[in-house]
Amino acid sequence: MNNLAVPGSLSTPSVAGDWQAGVLAMQGDSYPENAYELYNQIIDWIRRYLAQAQRPLALDLHLLYLNTSSIKGMLDICDLLEAAHRKGQPVKLTWYYHRDNDRIAELAEEFKEDCTFPFMIQASEE
Amino acid sequence: MSTEESDALKQLIDKLLTDPQYAGHPLRDALANVLEQERKQRARMDRITRISDGFQAMLRDQKETLKAAATHDPLTGIGNRALLSRRLTEESKRAQRTGTPYCLAILDTDNFKLVNDTWGHGAGDRVLVGIAQELTKAIREYDICGRWGGEEFLVIMPETGLDESKVIVSRIYQAIASLAIAVDTATIRITTSIGITEHKLGENYESTLQRADSALMQAKRTGRSRCVYHQA
Numbered sequence: 001m002n003n004l005a006v007p008g009s010l011s012t013p014s015v016a017g018d019w020q021a022g023v024l025a026m027q028g029d030s031y032p033e034n035a036y037e038l039y040n041q042i043i044d045w046i047r048r049y050l051a052q053a054q055r056p057l058a059l060d061l062h063l064l065y066l067n068t069s070s071i072k073g074m075l076d077i078c079d080l081l082e083a084a085h086r087k088g089q090p091v092k093l094t095w096y097y098h099r100d101n102d103r104i105a106e107l108a109e110e111f112k113e114d115c116t117f118p119f120m121i122q123a124s125e126e
Numbered sequence: 127m128s129t130e131e132s133d134a135l136k137q138l139i140d141k142l143l144t145d146p147q148y149a150g151h152p153l154r155d156a157l158a159n160v161l162e163q164e165r166k167q168r169a170r171m172d173r174i175t176r177i178s179d180g181f182q183a184m185l186r187d188q189k190e191t192l193k194a195a196a197t198h199d200p201l202t203g204i205g206n207r208a209l210l211s212r213r214l215t216e217e218s219k220r221a222q223r224t225g226t227p228y229c230l231a232i233l234d235t236d237n238f239k240l241v242n243d244t245w246g247h248g249a250g251d252r253v254l255v256g257i258a259q260e261l262t263k264a265i266r267e268y269d270i271c272g273r274w275g276g277e278e279f280l281v282i283m284p285e286t287g288l289d290e291s292k293v294i295v296s297r298i299y300q301a302i303a304s305l306a307i308a309v310d311t312a313t314i315r316i317t318t319s320i321g322i323t324e325h326k327l328g329e330n331y332e333s334t335l336q337r338a339d340s341a342l343m344q345a346k347r348t349g350r351s352r353c354v355y356h357q358a
Contacts, residue, residue, distance in 0.1 A: 065185060068178045075174065103184040110177045 004045040012038060013063060017045045022053065025060040031067035039073025046080050056090035057081070062124075063095070064104065078115055085117035092118040099123040136161075201251060202258035205272030210280050213270050214331035217284055227325040228284045229291035232338045233257075233298070235277035236317045236350040245309045252307050253316055260301040265294060288324040288355055295322055295353050303351075317351035324357075 004024070008014030013028035015038075024046065032038050049057055059081070066074060081091045095111070097104035105121050112119040127135075139161055148154050197209040205213070217228045235241075235257060242250040254277065261271040261279060270282040281298065283291050299320060307314040321342030325334045341356035348354075 066177075066181055068174060071174050071177050071181070075170065101184075103180070103187070107177060107180045107184070110173070110180065113173070 002048075004041065006038065006041065015042060017042075017049070019049065019053065022049070022055045023058045023060060024049075025062070027062040029065045030063060030070035031065060032070070035067065035069030035073055039070065039076065042073070043076060043080065046077060050080070050084045050089060050091075054089075056092070057084070058091070059093040061093065061095045061108075064101075066107075074111060078111060081117050082115055092120070094120040094122055096122050096124045099125065199258075199273040202255050202273055204258045204262060204279075205270065207272070207274055210270070210272040210274060210282070211331075213272075213282055214335070217282055218325060218329075218331045218334070220284070221325055221327055224285070225327065226285045227287065227327060228282055229286045229288055229322060229324050230331075230334050230338045231281040231283070231291070231295055231298070231320055231322040232274065232335070232342050233261075233279040233281070233302075233318045233320045234342055234346065236319055238277040238316075241314060241316070245314060249307065249309050249314060253305075253314060256305045256307055257302055257316070257318075260305055261298060264298040264301045269294065288322065288357065291322055291324075292355070295320060299353055319345035319350045320353040321345055322353060322355045 002019035004015060004017030006012070006015040008028045011029060012032045013026045013030045015024070015026050017024040024042070026042075030038075046057070059077070063074075078093070081093060084091050093115075095104075095108040097108065102123075105123070108121045112121065139157060142148060143154060143158055143161070197206060197212075198204065199206040214230070221227045235253065238250065238253070241253055254273070257279065258271075258273065261281065265271055265281060266283075268284055270284075272280055274280045281294075283294060286294075299318060302316065302318050305316060307316075319342055321338045321340065321344070323334060323337040323341055325331070337356050341354040344356075345352050345354040
């Protein structure tokens, strides 16, 4: 099984990596007790996918609050995608935010800053 | 490392890197790399800090919004029952501590059901909003007003005796009486019945409220649109 599935909780986002579809989705708040453990799992999965699958990768993020270690983890993920993109591997990231909370959109912009791969910030109604 | 120390180190490294006598030295490239890594780390740290501050600010704002929702009436924007109960408890304690009582007024909108039945609930809501606005304007800076429930409002007048309260209560009464709410073909005018009492040192606020409420009942029974003061 190459899929990644981490159930979400109050303080951790749910993470679902679908190897076949080439999609990694994260949803919820992220202030885990051990952010490194969680983000290392995700980073490992993305690394393996990028190295082995040779197919496009899409990240779908529905993240709300991120604590400082989660921000660090997410920037590391952006670095991975950026490196893959520069090597010519198709990657993209979509950060969804509820349209009532455009603060999230502003913060997603901060993550996007140094990225040259497709990074979309999209309002959702749900 | 202090900023001065770090600047001095950076200057030293820059000098070493540009010194022609070290050109081609194997440590030179490594040092240049370390310097570049350090610059990147610093930039990354600044970025993480900036984003984290953004998330903290967002949380703080959300907390304020939740707090306002928990303590304020969404229709009129003034304090709700939870806020009033808390402030009554606090004021009762303060009165006990300072020996100076507060006054409590309970207002009921006369014939409010008639407004709703005649002009609809939208008009009724506008009347309540109008009353809340007049109340806010008429009270003093340190008085507290809020919606107790339905068409009932409370005004807490800290460190105020019954005689002293009369000028404020009559200001409130007049302000609401001169309120004119325009509906399509007419203007709604409303009056209020008000029961006022002074908190007795040592009693709980429920007893004070009960006394104010019985004064209000008396105002209603004796023809509405009036203020009844209940001696403590």
